[in-house]
Amino acid sequence: xxxxxxxxxxxxxxxxxxxxxxxxxxxxxxxxxxxxxxxxxxxxxxxxxxxxxxxxxxxxxxxxxxxxxxxxxxxxxxxxxxxxxxxxxxxxxxxxxxxxxxxxxxxxxxxxxxxxxxxxxxxxxxxxxxxxxxxxxxxxxxxxxxxxxxxxxxxxxxxxxxxxxxxxxxxxxxxxxxxxxxxxxxxxxxxxxxxxxxxxxxxxxxxxxxxxxxxxxxxxxxxxxxxxxxxx
Amino acid sequence: xxxxxxxxxxxxxxxxxxxxxxxxxxxxxxxxxxxxxxxxxxxxxxxxxxxxxxxxxxxxxxxxxxxxxxxxxxxxxxxxxxxxxxxxxxxxxxxxxxxxxxxxxxxxxxxxxxxxxxxxxxxxxxxxxxxxxxxxxxxxxxxxxxxxxxxxxxxxxxxxxxxxxxxxxxxxxxxxxxxxxxxxxxxxxxxxxxxxxxxxxxxxxxxxxxxxxxxxxxxxxxxxxxxxxxxx
Numbered sequence: 001x002x003x004x005x006x007x008x009x010x011x012x013x014x015x016x017x018x019x020x021x022x023x024x025x026x027x028x029x030x031x032x033x034x035x036x037x038x039x040x041x042x043x044x045x046x047x048x049x050x051x052x053x054x055x056x057x058x059x060x061x062x063x064x065x066x067x068x069x070x071x072x073x074x075x076x077x078x079x080x081x082x083x084x085x086x087x088x089x090x091x092x093x094x095x096x097x098x099x100x101x102x103x104x105x106x107x108x109x110x111x112x113x114x115x116x117x118x119x120x121x122x123x124x125x126x127x128x129x130x131x132x133x134x135x136x137x138x139x140x141x142x143x144x145x146x147x148x149x150x151x152x153x154x155x156x157x158x159x160x161x162x163x164x165x166x167x168x169x170x171x172x173x174x175x176x177x178x179x180x181x182x183x184x185x186x187x188x189x190x191x192x193x194x195x196x197x198x199x200x201x202x203x204x205x206x207x208x209x210x211x212x213x214x215x216x217x218x219x220x221x222x223x224x225x226x227x228x229x230x231x232x
Numbered sequence: 233x234x235x236x237x238x239x240x241x242x243x244x245x246x247x248x249x250x251x252x253x254x255x256x257x258x259x260x261x262x263x264x265x266x267x268x269x270x271x272x273x274x275x276x277x278x279x280x281x282x283x284x285x286x287x288x289x290x291x292x293x294x295x296x297x298x299x300x301x302x303x304x305x306x307x308x309x310x311x312x313x314x315x316x317x318x319x320x321x322x323x324x325x326x327x328x329x330x331x332x333x334x335x336x337x338x339x340x341x342x343x344x345x346x347x348x349x350x351x352x353x354x355x356x357x358x359x360x361x362x363x364x365x366x367x368x369x370x371x372x373x374x375x376x377x378x379x380x381x382x383x384x385x386x387x388x389x390x391x392x393x394x395x396x397x398x399x400x401x402x403x404x405x406x407x408x409x410x411x412x413x414x415x416x417x418x419x420x421x422x423x424x425x426x427x428x429x430x431x432x433x434x435x436x437x438x439x440x441x442x443x444x445x446x447x448x449x450x451x452x453x454x455x456x457x458x459x460x461x462x463x464x
């Protein structure tokens with residue numbers, strides 16, 4: 001069987017590392033990380049500078065030099081911040097969320113359009129919160145709504161993605177990360193989605209017959225240690 | 233009757249000037265333009281530098297110095313560009329559309345939150361196209377989807393807008409501007425929305441009893457010289 005290759009934007013973060021680790025263990029994938037620092041779990045890491053166009057050029061050069069085509073591209077880079085429209089921080093926050101959430105999604109999608117194999121998989125990260133109004137987190141909400149629109153647009157005919165490829169969004173509510181446990185020590189961790197559940201879901205989706213229809217937004221919700229995937 | 237004041241972001245553009253002119257003529261409003269150049273139709277013009285936070289600070293200082301409170305804030309700044317996700321221009325286009333469409337909407341909304349009177353009106357510009365996938369205009373589509381989400385979020389409780397104020401979006405299909413006539417000389421101009429129709433619609437909305445419910449996205453469509461407003 002030919003080697004399968006996964007590229008993860010945000011591969012040095014907690015979710016990114018869990019995804020790389022799971023793909024390596026369960027299915028012997030070759031895994032590439034793209035992030036601001038090297039990922040301990042990756043076979044190869046591309047280090048970001050923060051200039052999105054230059055960064056994507058560098059990723060493309062590295063993939064081209066290695067003759068690599070990708071089976072799956074996953075974007076779990078991103079960030080959260082909260083503010084209302086009156087806040088003075090709105091301008092800095094909109095700029096930051098645009099860079100973190102929108103530019104990373106666009107970068108991954110552009111890479112997928114050029115390097116994904118036919119029947120390949122592109123996964124971006126949306127947010128359950130952004131399916132409804134977000135008056136207390138304007139910058140986060142508008143960038144996640146933009147990501148949802150991107151997923152639907154990339155699933156439409158003529159988007160430029162390879163034949164029979166699929167683009168899906170995961171919309172987490174709360175992920176069970178060390179950072180979240182530190183920030184919310186009194187929460188019920190049984191209602192948070194384990195990172196390994198997300199990784200296993202993505203592995204399933206790499207098989208074309210185990211995917212929701214391209215363009216789907218898939219909410220991840222966990223209650224009492226049971227995780228459900230709600231497709232919209 | 234106390235003087236009523238309108239602020240238009242993009243007041244030097246074709247639609248902006250038509251709005252300022254109509255508000256002055258029909259209802260004797262005081263009209264302020266914010267744009268990269270002075271507006272011929274405005275009583276006062278604030279000239280933009282392109283640094284959104286500095287620009288908003290300047291607008292705020294000018295309004296505060298004049299003791300001005302606003303009855304209506306309208307954002308008709310913005311732009312259009314087309315590309316698919318494979319295009320090399322996607323990164324520059326996303327950056328440009330973010331500045332043109334998102335930053336101007338955020339700027340107007342922040343100004344409205346601080347200077348709008350109770351029962352005041354905030355109007356942002358969305359796009360009918362962005363109600364559906366936009367594979368051939370990714371940058372435009374995601375920034376207009378972000379604007380739609382902003383409008384819905386600002387209409388939600390706790391958004392920071394003044395009491396009983398309303399936020400609405402106009403979603404034009406094609407406006408009958410000199411620029412569009414030049415670009416598409418063989419189109420049927422009878423199916424384009426006249427700028428004065430938009431201006432008159434906005435004047436109606438300045439009366440609280442003539443507004444759709446806050447948070448509405450209002451599509452403007454014109455067929456055979458008849459313009460319809462479809463509320464969603």
